[in-house]
Amino acid sequence: LNDDEADVALTTYPMLQVVTTGNPMWEKFFFPKFTRDAVRERLGISEGVKVVLCPGGKDAAINILHFTRAVEEFPCAHSKTVVILSLHGGDKTDPLVYTTLKDYAPLGVIVKIIPSKEMSGSDILAGVDLVCASASTFEIEAVCQRIPVASYISSIARRRLRKTTGNDVWELTEQGVSFNVEDYGTCNPA
Numbered sequence: 001l002n003d004d005e006a007d008v009a010l011t012t013y014p015m016l017q018v019v020t021t022g023n024p025m026w027e028k029f030f031f032p033k034f035t036r037d038a039v040r041e042r043l044g045i046s047e048g049v050k051v052v053l054c055p056g057g058k059d060a061a062i063n064i065l066h067f068t069r070a071v072e073e074f075p076c077a078h079s080k081t082v083v084i085l086s087l088h089g090g091d092k093t094d095p096l097v098y099t100t101l102k103d104y105a106p107l108g109v110i111v112k113i114i115p116s117k118e119m120s121g122s123d124i125l126a127g128v129d130l131v132c133a134s135a136s137t138f139e140i141e142a143v144c145q146r147i148p149v150a151s152y153i154s155s156i157a158r159r160r161l162r163k164t165t166g167n168d169v170w171e172l173t174e175q176g177v178s179f180n181v182e183d184y185g186t187c188n189p190a
Contacts, residue, residue, distance in 0.1 A: 026140060029145070032123075032125060033126075034127070039123070039127025042119070043114075045082055050080070050081045050129050050130075051083075051130075053121065053130070054083060054086065054132050055136055056091055057090075058088055062154065063088075064098070066132070066154065067085050069132070071106070072106065073150075073152075080108055080109075081109050081110070082112060083109060086119075086120070095113055095115055098113050125145060129147070131148070133149060133151060134157045151173050153173075
């Protein structure tokens with residue numbers, strides 16, 4: 001994908017001719033299917049309401065930590081905030097498990113749980129002000145649409161990241177593309 005990955009490939013295969021190309025699949029990330037207004041209308045969210053999108057993964061334990069952090073971290077005292085928990089199609093967890101977050105959200109925060117079969121996170125993206133994700137390709141899609149991204153990598157998510165990538169540092173936060181939630185501060189989905 002990039003020069004760093006090319007360097008790693010050359011370390012393993014020094015005679016290899018490497019060309020960095022990016023990911024051609026990411027080109028579609030720049031072209032959302034719906035407009036901001038269309039998404040908000042479909043979800044019943046008026047303009048002026050701050051919307052935080054939390055795309056889930058397949059793992060319930062990581063989702064619960066991630067979703068809880070977003071619901072607690074991003075409410076805005078000066079305006080109503082909607083936090084959308086976008087459930088991954090591969091998450092086999094009963095969506096009712098996540099309803100506690102709806103029932104006990106902070107004052108002024110509305111939590112909407114949207115399974116992927118109802119509306120995908122990619123389709124929701126154009127209508128939001130901030131994405132809070134946990135080491136997800138979805139963060140790249142948000143950045144392509146110039147939507148700010150906060151990355152929340154819990155300790156358990158960091159171990160998952162290490163297992164899947166060999167590195168426990170999320171590349172997008174390291175590059176400064178996304179904000180680490182710990183560095184982001186509260187209530188800033190501008």
